[in-house]
Amino acid sequence: MTPTAAVSPTALAATAKRAARALGFAACGVTDLAPSGAAAALDRWLAAGFQGEMAYLERQAPVRRAPALAWPEARSAVVVLHGYYHADVDPAPGRGRVARYALGDDYHAVMKERLARLGAALAAAAGTGRFRAWADAGPLPERELARRAGLGWVGKNTMLIAPGLGSWTFIGVLLTDLALAPDAPFDADRCGTCRRCLEACPTQAFPAPGVLDATRCVSYLTIEARGPIPPELERGLGDRLFGCDVCQDVCPWNVRFAREAEEPRFRPRPAVEWPTLAELAAMTEREFDEALGATALERAGRAGLARNAAAVLRNTRREVGATQAARCPAA
Ligand code: B12
Structure with a gap:
């Protein structure tokens, strides 16, 4: 009723x-x-x-x-x-x-x-x-x-x-079940001709504007996917262990309007308190629950984060290798 x-x-x-x-x-x-x-x-x-x-x-x-x-x-x-x-x-x-x-x-x-x-x-x-x-x-x-x-x-x-x-x-x-007066929908599209997010995506996950192929998205690959990360997409992860912000980082609306959140519970925990990549790769389920059970990272599961940590470590090594090769091309 x-x-x-x-x-x-x-x-x-x-x-x-x-x-x-x-x-x-x-x-x-x-x-x-x-x-x-x-x-x-x-x-x-x-x-x-x-x-x-x-x-x-x-x-x-x-x-x-x-x-x-x-x-x-x-x-x-x-x-x-x-x-x-x-x-x-x-x-x-x-x-x-x-x-x-x-x-x-x-x-x-x-x-x-x-x-x-x-x-x-x-x-x-x-x-x-x-x-x-x-x-x-x-x-x-x-x-x-x-x-x-x-x-x-x-x-x-x-x-x-x-x-x-x-x-x-x-x-x-x-x-x-109460009736509240509805607002007018937001019908305008204020992206205009901007394509920054589409072009910046490290895994080219947007087949068209407004359409995300999640199976290529770093956020999906590091949070939702349970299987291995496809080798051809691994480099796109870069140093990203969990989730991805690239398509938001480059958005002019965020560049202009982003402001620090006040909610203390959303404040980032100090960077050094996160487990290292090496620790993540070797954690037991219990250690994982203790370290990350209260955070959104729990969603990826211990095995998922260990997989991501291994991928980021490989990317870091590739990066170091590429930098050294650029410094001493004859080596
Ligand atoms: C599944 C899911 C994901 C998947 C798929 C994302 C996706 N784009 O579909 C993955 C794991 C990749 C993901 C990633 C992220 N997610 Co998520 N996710 C969801 C979830 C649970 C469902 C989304 C869904 O239904 N997807 C299916 C698609 C078809 O639906 P949609 O994206 O809403 O579709 C709209 C447009 O794509 C558009 N559309 C669809 N097809 C087409 C075609 C054309 C031609 C056009 C023009 C438009 C268009 O119309 C749809 C309706 O408006 C929602 C929560 C919820 N219950 O809704 C959170 C949610 C969308 N996620 C959220 C967040 C924060 C993220 C991340 C930023 C997290 C991160 N940093 O890693 C990323 C962002 C990646 C991205 N660009 O979307 C927030 C978004 C808040 C916001 N301001 O928009 C939500 C709403 C959760 C929340 N309650 O805050 N997510």
Whole structure:
């Protein structure tokens, strides 16, 4: 049964935005649960096999096409962005590079906790309401919902780019059976003629603007893939141990708008506290859990990180070899 709120959908949407700001979210918008306009693009993407081993994306496709299936009683989606950018992210000697989003505490728990507090603020204002929160781990088409909630556009690098913020943001979604006034979708494409992300990708993972072949993406290869890294793509990893930020680093919207995240739990842990590549290559499961269990790196698993560490070590040796050969060409 649909609850009757004590306040209007417009007032509730305003409450959501105020509460989101107070909780530290960088932006908040509202949309409905209509079928996704990106369903055909998703189907083409899956048919091309760009999901690789991520079979869950096929299983979850019905919900990605029609987000209302996630919770048929939901009437509104409150979508939030949370910044995680930090400038100083270079690895300490002997370590690999970790993508910015994973340098602090695991963001899933932080986002879920904040979304629960957002729900509590809405329930207090409405005098009723039920809520379910998602951030990353779930079947919702989060970037499409964020675009529809007016928060930004999906760029050529497939990232949700928000005007005035850029793309260094996590997306969180709070579904509710309350009715909130929806925002106008973000229909503009502000990438223009820029192709920097497409050209900078170290493994040429974009077959077309706005389409990522995940099976070539360093993020997929170092986090999601369980098998070996294809030899022809290994060099593209460079020093990247976990995840990749290249297509965001070069984005002019990030160059201009990136600002340090305030959330202490997203602060990078000191570079020297990460395990070295040699340690990662030889860790037991228990050591791995102790060292990285509270971070997003857990997703890759011990074997995955050991594989990545070995690849980065080979790349480092190649680099050193190439530098020496350039210095003494006759040697
Ligand atoms: C699977 C997944 C991945 C996969 C595949 C990524 C991908 N681009 O599809 C891998 C492992 C590679 C990955 C990597 C990363 N991910 Co990820 N990932 C997801 C996940 C779980 C699902 C994404 C998905 O459905 N992909 C399938 C494709 C088809 O869907 P989509 O990218 O949303 O598609 C949009 C566009 O591509 C576009 N589109 C599709 N086809 C076409 C065709 C044309 C012609 C055009 C113009 C457009 C277009 O329309 C779609 C809808 O808007 C979401 C969380 C979620 N539940 O949504 C997080 C999510 C997208 N990831 C996120 C992050 C942070 C990352 C990384 C930055 C992490 C890192 N540093 O390593 C990288 C970025 C790489 C990149 N450029 O995408 C954030 C993105 C936040 C943001 N501001 O955009 C999300 C939303 C998680 C979160 N809650 O914060 N990820």
